[in-house]
């Protein structure tokens with residue numbers, strides 16, 4: 001591992017008026033490392049990465065890029081310094097084509113000619129967009145179609161493909177797998193592993209501890225704007241993480257509770273009982289699915305390194 | 306979600322049909338409308354001279370003047386903003402050209418350059434206020450509409466004691482720059498057409514329509530340039546992005562503020578070109594010039610497929626919107642229908658265009 005971290009966040013706080021979204025958060029992103037950021041809704045994860053990508057300026061504290069203190073003037077500034085981000089709200093423009101969205105803000109990479117005659121090489125841009133989308137497992141027939149016509153998951157894939165394509169040093173992904181099916185999610189996780197193999201630093205936000213565990217090297221848990229700590233993978237178990245996120249336990253409890261309901265209701269309302277049973281089954285299936293994903297982890301690790 | 310792997314075709318994806326592609330173009334409605342209007346008047350205004358060389362050049366010139374500002378308005382609308390001060394800017398630019406030239410004896414080329422500089426300043430102020438305050442441009446430029454018109458009338462009265470400034474014509478003839486706005490070109494072409502007997506000539510052989518006025522040239526040049534910028538350049542991508550979702554655009558590195566301010570400046574410059582073309586060819590400035598032009602420009606842009614919410618539209622569409630305008634205005638004039646009906650027509654036309662565009666856009670962007 002390199003001597004200097006790619007990004008170091010020191011005691012960063014962020015206030016929105018009276019709302020304290022972050023208070024005294026520190027974290028470090030190293031090259032060739034996947035740093036998972038976990039925490040409940042509203043914990044401040046998105047706010048934290050937005051200070052890393054130049055959307056917000058920290059109210060207090062400082063950010064160091066490769067050892068030097070820096071203030072990102074704008075998202076463009078951060079991008080130019082090699083930090084590419086997939087935002088939770090995706091930053092896509094529905095009425096614009098896939099290709100135009102893909103290259104938005106980075107058009108220079110597909111221009112031809114100079115000065116006044118500088119123009120977009122739409123043919124090449126379309127080809128690249130198609131190719132990069134194909135890599136992530138989405139076959140776009142027509143890259144000129146509007147992003148608004150894509151499904152939520154497909155949009156997510158455009159955003160990810162874009163960030164991966166332009167991410168030079170640091171790749172930040174804010175809940176990239178939340179809208180995805182199992183297959184696309186595993187493709188994204190493989191991407192994350194690939195990025196690590198290329199020695200990029202990756203910040204990966206997710207609510208799914210299994211996804212995090214599958215690719216993460218380091219885990220930071222946020223709670224109400226503060227860190228509960230940063231842990232290397234060998235310092236913590238998945239169960240501990242899960243408990244810290246206060247997610248897994250509740251899921252299990254809910255599943256047993258619903259089964260209880262079903263039992264007690266059976267006599268009185270057979271129909272309602274059937275529905276509840278179904279839900280309980282679904283929840284069980286979900287747990288199984290999670291385990292399957294965890295099994296994939298080893299394979300991904302091999303792919304990554 | 307498409308879950309196919311690459312290589313195997315997704316059977317749910319139909320080949321993008323030509324029709325679908327056509328439907329996806331914002332200017333479809335305006336082009337279709339322009340064709341309909343032309344056919345309509347070709348039948349109704351037969352034999353009135355509307356489609357003689359003179360008549361055609363006449364309605365093209367009317368369309369051209371509006372087209373110049375409509376294309377700019379369309380670009381601004383695609384970028385997500387309006388400019389209601391365009392009409393007042395036309396009047397203001399007129400007196401900025403005329404007062405120094407006529408009253409103080411400045412050379413015309415200098416006052417033309419001054420007018421452009423003033424326009425850039427006005428556009429910059431409009432844009433900066435909108436971008437900095439985040440207020441709707443509708444309100445900010447509505448202020449501009451009154452301020453500029455008031456300044457135009459006030460200053461002109463103060464300096465000249467009148468509301469009209471005639472006497473530009475002799476200056477135009479000896480100025481090297483003014484010809485770019487006031488003159489005509491294509492004398493040779495028109496003469497040739499006359500000689501060939503394709504267009505009408507006077508008894509001495511000189512064609513009635515002696516040349517193509519510069520406004521038409523400006524119109525074409527601006528449309529071509531704007532289309533090129535919108536569809537083929539980085540800036541064009543930024544303009545669509547700014548109008549589509551300024552936050553998303555900013556997050557991926559588009560300099561939204563600069564783009565918007567630039568668009569306001571371009572709109573003011575287009576208004577100045579309009580003013581130059583009109584003032585210099587008529588030979589006088591009038592403080593009331595350009596009234597209501599801001600709305601006509603917006604209507605032409607909307608007929609041309611621009612969405613009021615921004616992020617969608619085309620320069621070609623706005624140009625065809627302006628062509629519809631010019632054709633109908635002159636068509637009504639030639640057929641002798643009371644010109645009062647023109648306004649009714651305009652309103653109806655715009656409503657139809659909005660409904661049509663709305664429908665087309667839903668079709669074009671609806672999920673497959």
Ligand SMILES: Nc1ncnc2c1ncn2[C@@H]1O[C@H](COP(=O)(O)OP(=O)(O)OP(=O)(O)O)[C@@H](O)[C@H]1O
Pocket residue numbers: 016019020021039040041042043044045046047048088
């Ligand atoms: N621009 C803003 N203005 C005011 N408050 C904000 C703003 N952005 C975020 N917040 C507040 O900051 C807190 C943290 O929000 P943030 O989006 O960072 O949470 P998160 O951890 O990403 O949650 P989720 O998992 O739901 O995405 C929330 O309480 C939110 O309401």
Ligand SMILES: [Mg+2]
Pocket residue numbers: 045046047088174
């Ligand atoms: Mg978030």
